[in-house]
Amino acid sequence: MSYPPPPGQNPNNPYSTPQQGAPGSPYGYPQQGAGQPGYGGYPGGMPAYPGGPGGPMQPAVSMPGVLVTARVLLFVAGVLWALFAFTMLLAGAAFNDALNDVPVADSVGGAALGGALLGLLIFGGLAALHIVPACMFGRGRIGTRVTAIIAGSLNTLIPLLAVFAALGNGNFAAGSLFMCLLWLATAVLTIVFCSMGAAGQWFNRPQH
Numbered sequence: 001m002s003y004p005p006p007p008g009q010n011p012n013n014p015y016s017t018p019q020q021g022a023p024g025s026p027y028g029y030p031q032q033g034a035g036q037p038g039y040g041g042y043p044g045g046m047p048a049y050p051g052g053p054g055g056p057m058q059p060a061v062s063m064p065g066v067l068v069t070a071r072v073l074l075f076v077a078g079v080l081w082a083l084f085a086f087t088m089l090l091a092g093a094a095f096n097d098a099l100n101d102v103p104v105a106d107s108v109g110g111a112a113l114g115g116a117l118l119g120l121l122i123f124g125g126l127a128a129l130h131i132v133p134a135c136m137f138g139r140g141r142i143g144t145r146v147t148a149i150i151a152g153s154l155n156t157l158i159p160l161l162a163v164f165a166a167l168g169n170g171n172f173a174a175g176s177l178f179m180c181l182l183w184l185a186t187a188v189l190t191i192v193f194c195s196m197g198a199a200g201q202w203f204n205r206p207q208h
Contacts, residue, residue, distance in 0.1 A: 063137065064202055070193035071137045073186050074148060077155055078130030085123035092116020126154065145194055145203045152190035159184040 063071075096113040133140065133147040159180040166176070193199065 061205065064198040066193040066196055067137060067199050067202055070148065070190050070199075071134045073190045073193075074130045074134035074151060077151070077186065077190075078127045078134065081123050081127035081130060085120045085127060088119035088123065089116045092119075126151075129154070139207065140203060142203050145199055148194045149191055152187050152194065155187035155190070156184055159187070 092113045092115060095116075129147070129151045133144045133151060136144045137148075162180050163177070163184075
């Protein structure tokens, strides 16, 4: 007595395997139902958005808060250095004009004006050293970070020299001491913030 072949099996070849996906076959592929994850990891087989040639879209990366603070401190220091430069230039020009009526003082007025111009170059250079890297924090690379650290380091020298000179003379006002310490603190914070790991990750991030 012969038995009928299983569903999906060739009746002329009893040793053949059932066809994949045949109706009623236990070896058939299961159908995806509603709510099952499909192509791209989304329910129902909806493909994932590729986000361009670089792969899936990445969320926007914002500048770390420590770098935002360091950037503000650099801008403030740069503006102060620029004010010092123009103040020195105006003082030298005014001193030179005041001595124009004194013939024997022409050389003194010229020396004062020359010193004012030299101060303009020095303080103007320090202003640029602070403002330029602060403007480049958004797109700058590791060189911007190094320049900001150098600017902060140079910015610590002036208050330190002022404090040591005043302590050596024994004549130092409390207000001047407070301003020098505040100046020194902002310079040190700039160096610390630009040296943190978050700053390194920001300036080493891939840019497109």
